[in-house]
Amino acid sequence: MSTTEAPALTTxxxxxxxxxxxxxxxxxxxxxxxxxxxxxxxxAAKSAGGASILSWLLAGVIVILLALVHAELGATYPVAGGTARYPRLAFGAVAGFTAGWVGWIQAVAIAPIEVEAALSYLDHVLPGFVDTDGDLTGIGLLVAALLMLVFTGINLLGVALLAETNRITVLWKIAIPVLTVIVLVFVAFRGSNFTAGGGFAPYGAHGVFAALPLGVVFALQGFEQAAQMGGEARNPQKDLPRALIGAVALGVVIYLALEVAFVGALDPAALATGWANPIGEGDFGPYVTIAGALGLTWLSVLLYVDAFVSPAGTGLIYVATSARLSYALGRSGFAPRSLARISRRGIPWVSTLVALVVGLISFAPFPSWQSLVSLVTSATVIMYGFAPLTLAALRRVDPDRPRPYRMPAAGVIAPLSFIAANEIIYWSGWTTDWKLGVAIVIGFVLFVAFRAYRSSREGTPFLGPDLQLRSLAWILPWLGGILVISALGQYDGAAVIPEWIDLLAVAAWSLVIFYLAVAMAMSPEQVAREVDAEAADAAAEPHG
Structure with a gap:
């Protein structure tokens, strides 16, 4: 690399x-x-009891570390669908596709999940949307499809309308949780609940860790959405780091306060025999149940309204996010180029419509909120796991790039955040992890098929230098090793590896993969060409 400072990446x-x-x-x-x-x-409470607050604190620390990594990458390489494009800059096409594929899997599934959650709550006011198992009924499927069409329409009308619509929604989404915390703490807080039902940690550390993929990490994920919009940020170098870190900090504080308020407001009688059913067997909607028991009808009404607004607002955003990720796959040559077509309003309209179609299809095999949460969490964390690897590699091979935000202690935080990401994948359990492994294999099959098709139609080399097949020497061992530990571990596995030794095994394997991957990054010259190609490709993005 030249000793002169490399130019900033622009689009x-x-x-x-x-x-x-x-x-x-x-x-x-x-x-x-x-x-x-x-x-x-x-x-979280059903898994860890009063120690569920530790689950939120642990998840908060992990997500903050990952947000710091994304903040530097987003400010230094501000491109649309960033999580799908960052790894390619350091490791080539195979790594870029893998990150983009798992990122797209989780993103395209979030909007349907949020719609399912909204209708599940709304069913308490207007029965008929879900059945007794929580699955969507016929009318529920119809309304879900209409909501997906609304989300898509808002996205197609332009990112400015999306941002303004989301701004209004988020103000409401913040206000209701904060109000809930204040009311429950002042009306019904009992500190003794945190040691009821078998003590502060009735299920030990295992319960604290197991809670993370059961909804805790799922709740905190999504911070990277600002980075996905990097290609549309007015001042990405300055604004992306502040937005990413600020959103995570606010989210962690709100969720931790909600857990404290929830546990403190429970009826002590419900905890006398343990934490299996802290609000009553079959009850759906913890805060609504508590508000009803306290006679707070006005709060119940607000919670029912928010139970629709909050999931709907998140679903709206994820239609945009999944479109940016498939757009990035199209621009990178990993998928048909038609996915990268831009409308006159500056929206990747083909990718947006693809997100709609796939979202609608996903209602069939996954008709309830619970059926997808762990799978989406694991896919998200694999996507996050590529970020610290990429940051460490680009720090080494692209050191002269201007970095408006430079993450402190990168030599410690990057490998630590990679370990944390892999621990979450492990805690998700073998049943979830093997299904995700199958989804990744399907992605590789599609990648090879499209690569062969493009080679035959366009005359491009099937095994071109852009592939960087040597990346498979760490990607396959990384994912395969975690699957083996998961199959033999304590979380829905064969329990061959003892408790705590399993966590050490994940950490040790993560460090091996981390340093192997960084050492196998592309050369400085190759990285410089990839970065220049990103800038040139962005400048040539077509409309219509």
Whole structure:
């Protein structure tokens, strides 16, 4: 590399830079506060008891570390669908596709999940949307499809309208949880609940860790949405780091306060025999149940309204996010180029319509909120896991790039955040992890098929230098190793590996993969070409 400072990466005029700091902050915060706040406290308490507050604190630390990583990447390489494009800059096409594929899997599933959550709550006011198992009925499927069409329409009308719509929604989404915390703390808080039902940690550390993939991490995920909109940020170098870090900080504080308020407001009699049913067997909607028991009808009404607004607002954002990720796959040559077509309003309209179609299809195999949460969490964390690897590699091979935000202690935080991401994948359990493994294999099959098709039609080399197949030497061992530990571990596995030794095994394997991957990054010259190609490609983005 030259000793002179490399130019900042900029994008062209295909996507319009109209999104300011507050909109970026609200986009990330709006993604964080969705159906997770309505259900996360209950699932965490059932898994960990009073120690569920430790689950939120641990998840908060992990997500903040990952947000710091994304803040530097987003400010240094501000491109649309960033999580799908960052790894390619350091490791080539195979790594870029893998990150983009798992990112797209989770993003395209979030909008349907949020719609399902909204209708599940609304069913208490207007029965008929879900059955006794929580699955969508025929009328529920119809309304869900209409909501997906509304989300898509708002996205197609332009990112400025999306940002303004989200700004209004997020203000409401913040106000109701904060109001709930204040009311429950002042009306019904009992500190003794935190040691009821078997003590502060009735299920030990295992319960604290197991709570993370059951809704805790799912609730906090979404902070990276501002980075996904990097190609449309007005001042990405300055605004992206502040938006990412600010959204995570606010989200962690709100969720931790909600868990404290929820546990403190429970009826002590319900905890006498343990935490299996802290609000009553079959009850759906923890805060609504508590408000009803306290005679707070006005709060119940607000919670029912928010139970629709919060998930709907998050679903709206994720239609945009999944479109940016498939757009990035199209621009990178990993998927048909038609996915990268931009409308006159500056919107990736083909990708937006694809997100709609896939979202509608997903209602069939996954008709309830619960059926997808753990799978989406694991896919999200794999996507997050690529970020610290990419940051460490680009720090080494692209050191002269201007970094408006430079993450402190990167030599410690990057490997630590990679370990944390892999621990969450492990805690998700074998049943979830093997299904995600199958989804990743399907992605690779599609990638090879499209690559072969493009090679035959366009004459491009099937095994071109852009592939960087050597990346498979760490990607396959990384994911395969975690699957093996998961199959033999304590979380829905064969329990061959003892408790705590399993966590050490995940950490040790993570460090091996981390340093192997960084060492196998592309050369400085290759990275410089990839970065230049991103800038040139963005400048040539077509409209229509």
């Amino acid at each position: 062209g005029t295909g996507l319009r830079r109209t999104v300011g700091f507050s909109a970026l902050l609200f986009i990330s915060l709006g993604s964080i506060i969705g159906s997770g706040w309505l259900l996360g406290a209950l699932t």
